[in-house]
Amino acid sequence: MKTGAVLVAAGLSSRMKSFKPMLQLAxxxxxxxxxxxLKSAGVSPIIVVTGREAEVLQRHISPLGVETVYNEHFATTDMFYSARLGMKKIKNRCDRFFFLPADVPLFAKNSLFAMMGYFDYAHCSLLxxxxxxxxxxxxxxxxxLIDExxxxxGDMGLKGALDNLQTEKEVLDLADAGLVMDADHPEDYQKLKNYAALMSLEDPLSFDLDIVFRRKEPFFNLETAFLLKQIEKVNSLRQACLNMNISYSKGWRLLKAAESQLGFPLLISRTGGVKGGESSLTEEGKSFLEDYIQFFLQIEKKTEEAFHRFFAENFEIKLKDASELE
Structure with missing residues:
Protein backbone atom coordinates (compact mmCIF):
# COMPACT_ATOMS: atom_id res chain seq x y z
CA MET A 1 0.00 0.00 0.00
CA LYS A 2 1.54 3.30 -1.13
CA THR A 3 1.65 6.05 1.49
CA GLY A 4 2.19 9.74 0.70
CA ALA A 5 2.13 12.91 2.79
CA VAL A 6 0.86 16.48 2.64
CA LEU A 7 2.62 19.11 4.78
CA VAL A 8 1.19 22.60 5.06
CA ALA A 9 3.86 25.30 5.37
CA ALA A 10 1.97 28.27 3.95
CA GLY A 11 0.97 30.15 7.11
CA LEU A 12 2.08 33.59 8.21
CA SER A 13 3.61 32.35 11.50
CA SER A 14 2.08 35.43 13.13
CA ARG A 15 2.22 34.06 16.69
CA MET A 16 5.87 33.02 16.39
CA LYS A 17 7.02 36.18 14.55
CA SER A 18 9.69 34.02 12.86
CA PHE A 19 8.97 31.76 9.86
CA LYS A 20 8.25 28.44 11.60
CA PRO A 21 9.31 25.89 8.94
CA MET A 22 12.82 27.38 8.80
CA LEU A 23 13.41 27.54 12.55
CA GLN A 24 16.59 25.77 13.66
CA LEU A 25 16.11 22.42 15.37
CA ALA A 26 18.86 20.04 16.49
CA LEU A 38 8.55 10.74 6.76
CA LYS A 39 11.11 9.64 4.18
CA SER A 40 12.76 7.26 6.65
CA ALA A 41 9.41 5.44 6.90
CA GLY A 42 9.18 5.05 3.11
CA VAL A 43 6.57 7.79 2.61
CA SER A 44 6.34 9.06 -0.98
CA PRO A 45 5.27 11.32 -2.62
CA ILE A 46 5.63 14.15 -0.12
CA ILE A 47 3.77 17.35 -1.03
CA VAL A 48 4.65 20.62 0.74
CA VAL A 49 2.19 23.51 0.41
CA THR A 50 4.11 26.79 0.43
CA GLY A 51 3.05 30.41 0.84
CA ARG A 52 5.10 32.91 2.77
CA GLU A 53 8.77 32.88 1.70
CA ALA A 54 7.91 30.20 -0.87
CA GLU A 55 11.06 30.55 -2.97
CA VAL A 56 13.37 30.38 0.04
CA LEU A 57 11.52 27.36 1.41
CA GLN A 58 11.52 25.57 -1.93
CA ARG A 59 15.28 25.98 -2.31
CA HIS A 60 15.72 24.76 1.27
CA ILE A 61 13.79 21.50 0.81
CA SER A 62 14.34 20.73 -2.88
CA PRO A 63 17.39 18.48 -2.17
CA LEU A 64 15.05 16.19 -0.20
CA GLY A 65 13.11 15.22 -3.33
CA VAL A 66 9.74 16.61 -2.24
CA GLU A 67 7.18 18.40 -4.40
CA THR A 68 5.67 21.80 -3.69
CA VAL A 69 2.42 23.55 -4.51
CA TYR A 70 2.10 27.29 -4.00
CA ASN A 71 -0.83 28.93 -2.20
CA GLU A 72 -0.83 32.37 -3.79
CA HIS A 73 -3.57 33.48 -1.38
CA PHE A 74 -1.65 32.44 1.75
CA ALA A 75 -2.07 35.84 3.41
CA THR A 76 -5.87 35.68 3.34
CA THR A 77 -6.68 31.96 3.57
CA ASP A 78 -6.67 29.38 6.36
CA MET A 79 -4.90 26.03 6.72
CA PHE A 80 -7.84 24.17 5.19
CA TYR A 81 -7.43 26.10 1.94
CA SER A 82 -3.78 25.03 1.81
CA ALA A 83 -4.69 21.47 2.79
CA ARG A 84 -7.07 21.24 -0.16
CA LEU A 85 -4.32 22.37 -2.54
CA GLY A 86 -2.06 19.63 -1.23
CA MET A 87 -4.79 16.99 -1.43
CA LYS A 88 -5.56 17.91 -5.04
CA LYS A 89 -1.86 17.48 -5.83
CA ILE A 90 -1.59 14.04 -4.21
CA LYS A 91 -4.94 12.70 -5.45
CA ASN A 92 -4.70 9.38 -7.35
CA ARG A 93 -0.99 9.06 -6.51
CA CYS A 94 -1.15 6.94 -3.35
CA ASP A 95 -3.52 4.74 -1.37
CA ARG A 96 -3.38 6.86 1.78
CA PHE A 97 -1.51 9.90 3.02
CA PHE A 98 -0.28 11.51 6.21
CA PHE A 99 -1.43 15.08 6.76
CA LEU A 100 0.32 17.50 9.11
CA PRO A 101 1.24 21.13 9.66
CA ALA A 102 4.93 21.68 8.97
CA ASP A 103 5.55 22.86 12.55
CA VAL A 104 4.99 19.38 14.05
CA PRO A 105 8.44 17.85 13.41
CA LEU A 106 9.30 15.48 16.25
CA PHE A 107 6.93 12.54 15.75
CA ALA A 108 8.82 9.24 15.75
CA LYS A 109 9.38 7.00 12.75
CA ASN A 110 8.06 4.10 14.82
CA SER A 111 4.80 6.00 15.28
CA LEU A 112 4.41 6.21 11.50
CA PHE A 113 5.00 2.47 11.17
CA ALA A 114 2.53 1.77 13.99
CA MET A 115 -0.12 3.91 12.31
CA MET A 116 0.38 2.30 8.92
CA GLY A 117 0.25 -1.18 10.44
CA TYR A 118 -2.91 -0.46 12.40
CA PHE A 119 -4.47 1.25 9.37
CA ASP A 120 -3.98 -1.97 7.37
CA TYR A 121 -5.10 -4.35 10.09
CA ALA A 122 -8.23 -2.44 11.13
CA HIS A 123 -9.11 -1.42 7.55
CA CYS A 124 -9.21 2.23 8.58
CA SER A 125 -10.21 5.16 6.41
CA LEU A 126 -9.21 7.86 8.89
CA LEU A 127 -6.73 7.37 11.74
CA LEU A 145 -11.79 10.40 1.05
CA ILE A 146 -10.19 13.35 -0.74
CA ASP A 147 -13.21 14.19 -2.90
CA GLU A 148 -15.50 14.22 0.13
CA GLY A 154 -18.57 24.56 6.55
CA ASP A 155 -16.66 27.12 8.57
CA MET A 156 -14.76 24.74 10.89
CA GLY A 157 -11.79 24.19 8.59
CA LEU A 158 -10.06 20.84 8.25
CA LYS A 159 -11.37 19.61 11.61
CA GLY A 160 -14.91 20.26 10.43
CA ALA A 161 -14.24 18.50 7.14
CA LEU A 162 -12.88 15.41 8.90
CA ASP A 163 -15.71 15.40 11.45
CA ASN A 164 -18.19 15.64 8.57
CA LEU A 165 -16.88 12.55 6.80
CA GLN A 166 -19.27 9.63 6.47
CA THR A 167 -16.71 7.19 7.83
CA GLU A 168 -15.60 5.97 11.23
CA LYS A 169 -12.78 7.92 12.82
CA GLU A 170 -10.23 5.61 14.45
CA VAL A 171 -7.84 6.73 17.22
CA LEU A 172 -4.52 5.05 18.04
CA ASP A 173 -2.82 5.67 21.39
CA LEU A 174 0.96 5.97 21.08
CA ALA A 175 3.73 6.66 23.59
CA ASP A 176 5.20 9.51 21.52
CA ALA A 177 5.17 13.04 22.94
CA GLY A 178 6.38 14.39 19.58
CA LEU A 179 2.91 13.82 18.14
CA VAL A 180 1.51 16.72 20.16
CA MET A 181 4.43 19.16 20.15
CA ASP A 182 4.48 22.10 17.72
CA ALA A 183 6.13 25.50 17.24
CA ASP A 184 2.98 27.60 17.42
CA HIS A 185 4.27 29.95 20.14
CA PRO A 186 7.78 30.88 21.34
CA GLU A 187 7.38 28.77 24.48
CA ASP A 188 6.30 25.79 22.35
CA TYR A 189 9.38 26.20 20.18
CA GLN A 190 11.56 26.17 23.28
CA LYS A 191 9.99 22.88 24.38
CA LEU A 192 10.62 21.49 20.91
CA LYS A 193 14.30 22.44 21.16
CA ASN A 194 14.59 20.90 24.62
CA TYR A 195 12.94 17.68 23.47
CA ALA A 196 15.06 17.49 20.30
CA ALA A 197 18.21 18.05 22.38
CA LEU A 198 17.31 15.14 24.63
CA MET A 199 16.61 12.97 21.61
CA SER A 200 19.99 13.80 20.14
CA LEU A 201 21.77 12.80 23.35
CA GLU A 202 20.41 9.28 23.22
CA ASP A 203 18.10 7.29 21.01
CA PRO A 204 14.57 7.20 22.38
CA LEU A 205 13.98 4.15 24.53
CA SER A 206 11.92 1.54 22.75
CA PHE A 207 11.33 -2.19 22.78
CA ASP A 208 10.68 -5.00 20.32
CA LEU A 209 7.97 -7.52 21.06
CA ASP A 210 7.74 -11.05 19.74
CA ILE A 211 5.49 -13.86 20.91
CA VAL A 212 6.99 -17.31 20.39
CA PHE A 213 4.92 -20.48 20.60
CA ARG A 214 6.80 -23.63 21.59
CA ARG A 215 6.35 -27.19 22.65
CA LYS A 216 9.80 -28.65 23.22
CA GLU A 217 11.24 -26.24 20.66
CA PRO A 218 9.97 -22.87 19.38
CA PHE A 219 7.90 -23.25 16.21
CA PHE A 220 5.80 -20.12 15.59
CA ASN A 221 6.54 -16.42 16.05
CA LEU A 222 5.88 -13.02 14.50
CA GLU A 223 8.04 -13.79 11.46
CA THR A 224 5.96 -16.87 10.66
CA ALA A 225 2.77 -14.84 11.11
CA PHE A 226 4.08 -12.18 8.70
CA LEU A 227 4.88 -14.91 6.19
CA LEU A 228 1.34 -16.29 6.38
CA LYS A 229 -0.11 -12.78 5.96
CA GLN A 230 2.03 -12.28 2.86
CA ILE A 231 0.92 -15.62 1.41
CA GLU A 232 -2.69 -14.65 2.08
CA LYS A 233 -2.07 -11.39 0.21
CA VAL A 234 -0.12 -12.61 -2.85
CA ASN A 235 -1.22 -16.30 -3.08
CA SER A 236 2.36 -17.44 -3.54
CA LEU A 237 4.90 -18.76 -1.05
CA ARG A 238 7.77 -17.83 -3.35
CA GLN A 239 6.56 -14.23 -3.80
CA ALA A 240 5.82 -13.94 -0.07
CA CYS A 241 9.42 -14.92 0.69
CA LEU A 242 10.71 -12.37 -1.82
CA ASN A 243 8.55 -9.66 -0.23
CA MET A 244 10.01 -10.50 3.19
CA ASN A 245 13.56 -10.74 1.85
CA ILE A 246 14.02 -14.31 3.07
CA SER A 247 14.98 -17.37 1.04
CA TYR A 248 12.34 -19.74 -0.26
CA SER A 249 13.95 -22.59 1.67
CA LYS A 250 13.75 -20.64 4.93
CA GLY A 251 10.07 -19.85 4.35
CA TRP A 252 9.39 -23.51 3.64
CA ARG A 253 11.21 -24.58 6.83
CA LEU A 254 9.24 -22.07 8.94
CA LEU A 255 5.94 -23.43 7.68
CA LYS A 256 6.88 -27.10 8.01
CA ALA A 257 8.15 -26.57 11.57
CA ALA A 258 4.86 -24.91 12.52
CA GLU A 259 2.72 -27.57 10.82
CA SER A 260 4.56 -30.42 12.54
CA GLN A 261 3.87 -28.93 15.99
CA LEU A 262 0.33 -27.72 15.34
CA GLY A 263 -0.87 -30.99 13.85
CA PHE A 264 -2.65 -29.48 10.85
CA PRO A 265 -1.60 -28.01 7.50
CA LEU A 266 -1.28 -24.24 7.14
CA LEU A 267 -0.95 -24.14 3.37
CA ILE A 268 -2.64 -25.49 0.25
CA SER A 269 -0.31 -25.53 -2.76
CA ARG A 270 -1.43 -25.88 -6.37
CA THR A 271 1.03 -26.55 -9.15
CA GLY A 272 0.87 -25.78 -12.87
CA GLY A 273 -1.40 -23.39 -14.73
CA VAL A 274 -0.61 -20.36 -16.83
CA LYS A 275 0.71 -18.38 -13.86
CA GLY A 276 2.58 -21.26 -12.28
CA GLY A 277 1.99 -22.58 -8.77
CA GLU A 278 -0.25 -20.89 -6.24
CA SER A 279 -0.50 -21.15 -2.46
CA SER A 280 -3.28 -20.24 -0.06
CA LEU A 281 -4.01 -20.74 3.61
CA THR A 282 -6.13 -23.61 4.84
CA GLU A 283 -9.19 -22.79 6.93
CA GLU A 284 -7.30 -24.01 10.00
CA GLY A 285 -4.37 -21.82 9.01
CA LYS A 286 -6.57 -18.74 8.61
CA SER A 287 -8.21 -19.32 11.97
CA PHE A 288 -4.91 -19.89 13.78
CA LEU A 289 -3.32 -16.80 12.20
CA GLU A 290 -6.26 -14.59 13.17
CA ASP A 291 -6.15 -15.87 16.75
CA TYR A 292 -2.39 -15.24 16.93
CA ILE A 293 -2.80 -11.69 15.63
CA GLN A 294 -5.57 -10.88 18.10
CA PHE A 295 -3.54 -12.38 20.94
CA PHE A 296 -0.46 -10.41 19.86
CA LEU A 297 -2.38 -7.11 19.67
CA GLN A 298 -3.81 -7.57 23.17
CA ILE A 299 -0.39 -8.37 24.61
CA GLU A 300 1.17 -5.47 22.68
CA LYS A 301 -1.36 -3.01 24.11
CA LYS A 302 -0.72 -4.14 27.68
CA THR A 303 3.03 -4.10 27.08
CA GLU A 304 2.91 -0.55 25.68
CA GLU A 305 1.03 0.57 28.79
CA ALA A 306 3.55 -1.11 31.09
CA PHE A 307 6.51 0.25 29.12
CA HIS A 308 5.13 3.77 29.35
CA ARG A 309 4.48 3.37 33.08
CA PHE A 310 7.90 1.99 33.97
CA PHE A 311 10.19 3.74 31.48
CA ALA A 312 8.66 6.54 29.38
CA GLU A 313 7.57 8.57 32.41
CA ASN A 314 11.20 8.88 33.54
CA PHE A 315 12.15 10.23 30.14
CA GLU A 316 9.42 12.87 30.28
CA ILE A 317 10.56 13.99 33.73
CA LYS A 318 13.93 14.80 32.13
CA LEU A 319 12.12 16.82 29.46
CA LYS A 320 10.13 18.71 32.07
CA ASP A 321 13.27 19.46 34.06
CA ALA A 322 15.06 20.70 30.93
CA SER A 323 12.18 23.02 30.00
CA GLU A 324 12.24 24.56 33.47
CA LEU A 325 15.87 25.57 33.03
CA GLU A 326 14.87 28.15 30.42
Whole structure:
Protein backbone atom coordinates (compact mmCIF):
# COMPACT_ATOMS: atom_id res chain seq x y z
CA MET A 1 0.00 0.00 0.00
CA LYS A 2 1.54 3.30 -1.13
CA THR A 3 1.65 6.05 1.49
CA GLY A 4 2.19 9.74 0.70
CA ALA A 5 2.13 12.91 2.79
CA VAL A 6 0.86 16.48 2.64
CA LEU A 7 2.62 19.11 4.78
CA VAL A 8 1.19 22.60 5.06
CA ALA A 9 3.86 25.30 5.37
CA ALA A 10 1.97 28.27 3.95
CA GLY A 11 0.97 30.15 7.11
CA LEU A 12 2.08 33.59 8.21
CA SER A 13 3.61 32.35 11.50
CA SER A 14 2.08 35.43 13.13
CA ARG A 15 2.22 34.06 16.69
CA MET A 16 5.87 33.02 16.39
CA LYS A 17 7.02 36.18 14.55
CA SER A 18 9.69 34.02 12.86
CA PHE A 19 8.97 31.76 9.86
CA LYS A 20 8.25 28.44 11.60
CA PRO A 21 9.31 25.89 8.94
CA MET A 22 12.82 27.38 8.80
CA LEU A 23 13.41 27.54 12.55
CA GLN A 24 16.59 25.77 13.66
CA LEU A 25 16.11 22.42 15.37
CA ALA A 26 18.86 20.04 16.49
CA UNK A 27 21.25 20.90 13.67
CA UNK A 28 18.52 20.95 11.04
CA UNK A 29 15.27 22.88 10.62
CA UNK A 30 11.70 22.22 11.69
CA UNK A 31 10.47 21.29 8.22
CA UNK A 32 13.51 19.25 7.23
CA UNK A 33 13.18 17.22 10.42
CA UNK A 34 9.56 16.36 9.60
CA UNK A 35 10.33 15.49 5.97
CA UNK A 36 13.33 13.31 6.84
CA UNK A 37 11.28 11.31 9.35
CA LEU A 38 8.55 10.74 6.76
CA LYS A 39 11.11 9.64 4.18
CA SER A 40 12.76 7.26 6.65
CA ALA A 41 9.41 5.44 6.90
CA GLY A 42 9.18 5.05 3.11
CA VAL A 43 6.57 7.79 2.61
CA SER A 44 6.34 9.06 -0.98
CA PRO A 45 5.27 11.32 -2.62
CA ILE A 46 5.63 14.15 -0.12
CA ILE A 47 3.77 17.35 -1.03
CA VAL A 48 4.65 20.62 0.74
CA VAL A 49 2.19 23.51 0.41
CA THR A 50 4.11 26.79 0.43
CA GLY A 51 3.05 30.41 0.84
CA ARG A 52 5.10 32.91 2.77
CA GLU A 53 8.77 32.88 1.70
CA ALA A 54 7.91 30.20 -0.87
CA GLU A 55 11.06 30.55 -2.97
CA VAL A 56 13.37 30.38 0.04
CA LEU A 57 11.52 27.36 1.41
CA GLN A 58 11.52 25.57 -1.93
CA ARG A 59 15.28 25.98 -2.31
CA HIS A 60 15.72 24.76 1.27
CA ILE A 61 13.79 21.50 0.81
CA SER A 62 14.34 20.73 -2.88
CA PRO A 63 17.39 18.48 -2.17
CA LEU A 64 15.05 16.19 -0.20
CA GLY A 65 13.11 15.22 -3.33
CA VAL A 66 9.74 16.61 -2.24
CA GLU A 67 7.18 18.40 -4.40
CA THR A 68 5.67 21.80 -3.69
CA VAL A 69 2.42 23.55 -4.51
CA TYR A 70 2.10 27.29 -4.00
CA ASN A 71 -0.83 28.93 -2.20
CA GLU A 72 -0.83 32.37 -3.79
CA HIS A 73 -3.57 33.48 -1.38
CA PHE A 74 -1.65 32.44 1.75
CA ALA A 75 -2.07 35.84 3.41
CA THR A 76 -5.87 35.68 3.34
CA THR A 77 -6.68 31.96 3.57
CA ASP A 78 -6.67 29.38 6.36
CA MET A 79 -4.90 26.03 6.72
CA PHE A 80 -7.84 24.17 5.19
CA TYR A 81 -7.43 26.10 1.94
CA SER A 82 -3.78 25.03 1.81
CA ALA A 83 -4.69 21.47 2.79
CA ARG A 84 -7.07 21.24 -0.16
CA LEU A 85 -4.32 22.37 -2.54
CA GLY A 86 -2.06 19.63 -1.23
CA MET A 87 -4.79 16.99 -1.43
CA LYS A 88 -5.56 17.91 -5.04
CA LYS A 89 -1.86 17.48 -5.83
CA ILE A 90 -1.59 14.04 -4.21
CA LYS A 91 -4.94 12.70 -5.45
CA ASN A 92 -4.70 9.38 -7.35
CA ARG A 93 -0.99 9.06 -6.51
CA CYS A 94 -1.15 6.94 -3.35
CA ASP A 95 -3.52 4.74 -1.37
CA ARG A 96 -3.38 6.86 1.78
CA PHE A 97 -1.51 9.90 3.02
CA PHE A 98 -0.28 11.51 6.21
CA PHE A 99 -1.43 15.08 6.76
CA LEU A 100 0.32 17.50 9.11
CA PRO A 101 1.24 21.13 9.66
CA ALA A 102 4.93 21.68 8.97
CA ASP A 103 5.55 22.86 12.55
CA VAL A 104 4.99 19.38 14.05
CA PRO A 105 8.44 17.85 13.41
CA LEU A 106 9.30 15.48 16.25
CA PHE A 107 6.93 12.54 15.75
CA ALA A 108 8.82 9.24 15.75
CA LYS A 109 9.38 7.00 12.75
CA ASN A 110 8.06 4.10 14.82
CA SER A 111 4.80 6.00 15.28
CA LEU A 112 4.41 6.21 11.50
CA PHE A 113 5.00 2.47 11.17
CA ALA A 114 2.53 1.77 13.99
CA MET A 115 -0.12 3.91 12.31
CA MET A 116 0.38 2.30 8.92
CA GLY A 117 0.25 -1.18 10.44
CA TYR A 118 -2.91 -0.46 12.40
CA PHE A 119 -4.47 1.25 9.37
CA ASP A 120 -3.98 -1.97 7.37
CA TYR A 121 -5.10 -4.35 10.09
CA ALA A 122 -8.23 -2.44 11.13
CA HIS A 123 -9.11 -1.42 7.55
CA CYS A 124 -9.21 2.23 8.58
CA SER A 125 -10.21 5.16 6.41
CA LEU A 126 -9.21 7.86 8.89
CA LEU A 127 -6.73 7.37 11.74
CA UNK A 128 -5.72 9.94 14.36
CA UNK A 129 -2.79 9.47 16.77
CA UNK A 130 -3.28 10.27 20.45
CA UNK A 131 -0.80 10.85 23.24
CA UNK A 132 -2.00 10.94 26.86
CA UNK A 133 -5.53 11.83 25.78
CA UNK A 134 -4.47 14.57 23.35
CA UNK A 135 -4.96 14.11 19.61
CA UNK A 136 -1.92 14.94 17.51
CA UNK A 137 -0.33 14.83 14.06
CA UNK A 138 0.19 13.43 11.53
CA UNK A 139 -3.29 12.17 10.65
CA UNK A 140 -3.51 9.22 8.24
CA UNK A 141 -6.24 9.52 5.61
CA UNK A 142 -7.42 7.13 2.90
CA UNK A 143 -6.96 8.66 -0.55
CA UNK A 144 -10.55 7.88 -1.55
CA LEU A 145 -11.79 10.40 1.05
CA ILE A 146 -10.19 13.35 -0.74
CA ASP A 147 -13.21 14.19 -2.90
CA GLU A 148 -15.50 14.22 0.13
CA UNK A 149 -13.08 16.44 2.06
CA UNK A 150 -12.80 18.88 -0.85
CA UNK A 151 -16.58 19.36 -0.99
CA UNK A 152 -16.85 20.50 2.65
CA UNK A 153 -18.41 23.99 2.79
CA GLY A 154 -18.57 24.56 6.55
CA ASP A 155 -16.66 27.12 8.57
CA MET A 156 -14.76 24.74 10.89
CA GLY A 157 -11.79 24.19 8.59
CA LEU A 158 -10.06 20.84 8.25
CA LYS A 159 -11.37 19.61 11.61
CA GLY A 160 -14.91 20.26 10.43
CA ALA A 161 -14.24 18.50 7.14
CA LEU A 162 -12.88 15.41 8.90
CA ASP A 163 -15.71 15.40 11.45
CA ASN A 164 -18.19 15.64 8.57
CA LEU A 165 -16.88 12.55 6.80
CA GLN A 166 -19.27 9.63 6.47
CA THR A 167 -16.71 7.19 7.83
CA GLU A 168 -15.60 5.97 11.23
CA LYS A 169 -12.78 7.92 12.82
CA GLU A 170 -10.23 5.61 14.45
CA VAL A 171 -7.84 6.73 17.22
CA LEU A 172 -4.52 5.05 18.04
CA ASP A 173 -2.82 5.67 21.39
CA LEU A 174 0.96 5.97 21.08
CA ALA A 175 3.73 6.66 23.59
CA ASP A 176 5.20 9.51 21.52
CA ALA A 177 5.17 13.04 22.94
CA GLY A 178 6.38 14.39 19.58
CA LEU A 179 2.91 13.82 18.14
CA VAL A 180 1.51 16.72 20.16
CA MET A 181 4.43 19.16 20.15
CA ASP A 182 4.48 22.10 17.72
CA ALA A 183 6.13 25.50 17.24
CA ASP A 184 2.98 27.60 17.42
CA HIS A 185 4.27 29.95 20.14
CA PRO A 186 7.78 30.88 21.34
CA GLU A 187 7.38 28.77 24.48
CA ASP A 188 6.30 25.79 22.35
CA TYR A 189 9.38 26.20 20.18
CA GLN A 190 11.56 26.17 23.28
CA LYS A 191 9.99 22.88 24.38
CA LEU A 192 10.62 21.49 20.91
CA LYS A 193 14.30 22.44 21.16
CA ASN A 194 14.59 20.90 24.62
CA TYR A 195 12.94 17.68 23.47
CA ALA A 196 15.06 17.49 20.30
CA ALA A 197 18.21 18.05 22.38
CA LEU A 198 17.31 15.14 24.63
CA MET A 199 16.61 12.97 21.61
CA SER A 200 19.99 13.80 20.14
CA LEU A 201 21.77 12.80 23.35
CA GLU A 202 20.41 9.28 23.22
CA ASP A 203 18.10 7.29 21.01
CA PRO A 204 14.57 7.20 22.38
CA LEU A 205 13.98 4.15 24.53
CA SER A 206 11.92 1.54 22.75
CA PHE A 207 11.33 -2.19 22.78
CA ASP A 208 10.68 -5.00 20.32
CA LEU A 209 7.97 -7.52 21.06
CA ASP A 210 7.74 -11.05 19.74
CA ILE A 211 5.49 -13.86 20.91
CA VAL A 212 6.99 -17.31 20.39
CA PHE A 213 4.92 -20.48 20.60
CA ARG A 214 6.80 -23.63 21.59
CA ARG A 215 6.35 -27.19 22.65
CA LYS A 216 9.80 -28.65 23.22
CA GLU A 217 11.24 -26.24 20.66
CA PRO A 218 9.97 -22.87 19.38
CA PHE A 219 7.90 -23.25 16.21
CA PHE A 220 5.80 -20.12 15.59
CA ASN A 221 6.54 -16.42 16.05
CA LEU A 222 5.88 -13.02 14.50
CA GLU A 223 8.04 -13.79 11.46
CA THR A 224 5.96 -16.87 10.66
CA ALA A 225 2.77 -14.84 11.11
CA PHE A 226 4.08 -12.18 8.70
CA LEU A 227 4.88 -14.91 6.19
CA LEU A 228 1.34 -16.29 6.38
CA LYS A 229 -0.11 -12.78 5.96
CA GLN A 230 2.03 -12.28 2.86
CA ILE A 231 0.92 -15.62 1.41
CA GLU A 232 -2.69 -14.65 2.08
CA LYS A 233 -2.07 -11.39 0.21
CA VAL A 234 -0.12 -12.61 -2.85
CA ASN A 235 -1.22 -16.30 -3.08
CA SER A 236 2.36 -17.44 -3.54
CA LEU A 237 4.90 -18.76 -1.05
CA ARG A 238 7.77 -17.83 -3.35
CA GLN A 239 6.56 -14.23 -3.80
CA ALA A 240 5.82 -13.94 -0.07
CA CYS A 241 9.42 -14.92 0.69
CA LEU A 242 10.71 -12.37 -1.82
CA ASN A 243 8.55 -9.66 -0.23
CA MET A 244 10.01 -10.50 3.19
CA ASN A 245 13.56 -10.74 1.85
CA ILE A 246 14.02 -14.31 3.07
CA SER A 247 14.98 -17.37 1.04
CA TYR A 248 12.34 -19.74 -0.26
CA SER A 249 13.95 -22.59 1.67
CA LYS A 250 13.75 -20.64 4.93
CA GLY A 251 10.07 -19.85 4.35
CA TRP A 252 9.39 -23.51 3.64
CA ARG A 253 11.21 -24.58 6.83
CA LEU A 254 9.24 -22.07 8.94
CA LEU A 255 5.94 -23.43 7.68
CA LYS A 256 6.88 -27.10 8.01
CA ALA A 257 8.15 -26.57 11.57
CA ALA A 258 4.86 -24.91 12.52
CA GLU A 259 2.72 -27.57 10.82
CA SER A 260 4.56 -30.42 12.54
CA GLN A 261 3.87 -28.93 15.99
CA LEU A 262 0.33 -27.72 15.34
CA GLY A 263 -0.87 -30.99 13.85
CA PHE A 264 -2.65 -29.48 10.85
CA PRO A 265 -1.60 -28.01 7.50
CA LEU A 266 -1.28 -24.24 7.14
CA LEU A 267 -0.95 -24.14 3.37
CA ILE A 268 -2.64 -25.49 0.25
CA SER A 269 -0.31 -25.53 -2.76
CA ARG A 270 -1.43 -25.88 -6.37
CA THR A 271 1.03 -26.55 -9.15
CA GLY A 272 0.87 -25.78 -12.87
CA GLY A 273 -1.40 -23.39 -14.73
CA VAL A 274 -0.61 -20.36 -16.83
CA LYS A 275 0.71 -18.38 -13.86
CA GLY A 276 2.58 -21.26 -12.28
CA GLY A 277 1.99 -22.58 -8.77
CA GLU A 278 -0.25 -20.89 -6.24
CA SER A 279 -0.50 -21.15 -2.46
CA SER A 280 -3.28 -20.24 -0.06
CA LEU A 281 -4.01 -20.74 3.61
CA THR A 282 -6.13 -23.61 4.84
CA GLU A 283 -9.19 -22.79 6.93
CA GLU A 284 -7.30 -24.01 10.00
CA GLY A 285 -4.37 -21.82 9.01
CA LYS A 286 -6.57 -18.74 8.61
CA SER A 287 -8.21 -19.32 11.97
CA PHE A 288 -4.91 -19.89 13.78
CA LEU A 289 -3.32 -16.80 12.20
CA GLU A 290 -6.26 -14.59 13.17
CA ASP A 291 -6.15 -15.87 16.75
CA TYR A 292 -2.39 -15.24 16.93
CA ILE A 293 -2.80 -11.69 15.63
CA GLN A 294 -5.57 -10.88 18.10
CA PHE A 295 -3.54 -12.38 20.94
CA PHE A 296 -0.46 -10.41 19.86
CA LEU A 297 -2.38 -7.11 19.67
CA GLN A 298 -3.81 -7.57 23.17
CA ILE A 299 -0.39 -8.37 24.61
CA GLU A 300 1.17 -5.47 22.68
CA LYS A 301 -1.36 -3.01 24.11
CA LYS A 302 -0.72 -4.14 27.68
CA THR A 303 3.03 -4.10 27.08
CA GLU A 304 2.91 -0.55 25.68
CA GLU A 305 1.03 0.57 28.79
CA ALA A 306 3.55 -1.11 31.09
CA PHE A 307 6.51 0.25 29.12
CA HIS A 308 5.13 3.77 29.35
CA ARG A 309 4.48 3.37 33.08
CA PHE A 310 7.90 1.99 33.97
CA PHE A 311 10.19 3.74 31.48
CA ALA A 312 8.66 6.54 29.38
CA GLU A 313 7.57 8.57 32.41
CA ASN A 314 11.20 8.88 33.54
CA PHE A 315 12.15 10.23 30.14
CA GLU A 316 9.42 12.87 30.28
CA ILE A 317 10.56 13.99 33.73
CA LYS A 318 13.93 14.80 32.13
CA LEU A 319 12.12 16.82 29.46
CA LYS A 320 10.13 18.71 32.07
CA ASP A 321 13.27 19.46 34.06
CA ALA A 322 15.06 20.70 30.93
CA SER A 323 12.18 23.02 30.00
CA GLU A 324 12.24 24.56 33.47
CA LEU A 325 15.87 25.57 33.03
CA GLU A 326 14.87 28.15 30.42
Missing amino acids: GSTVIKTAIET LPRYKGQLGHPVLIKET ILTYQ
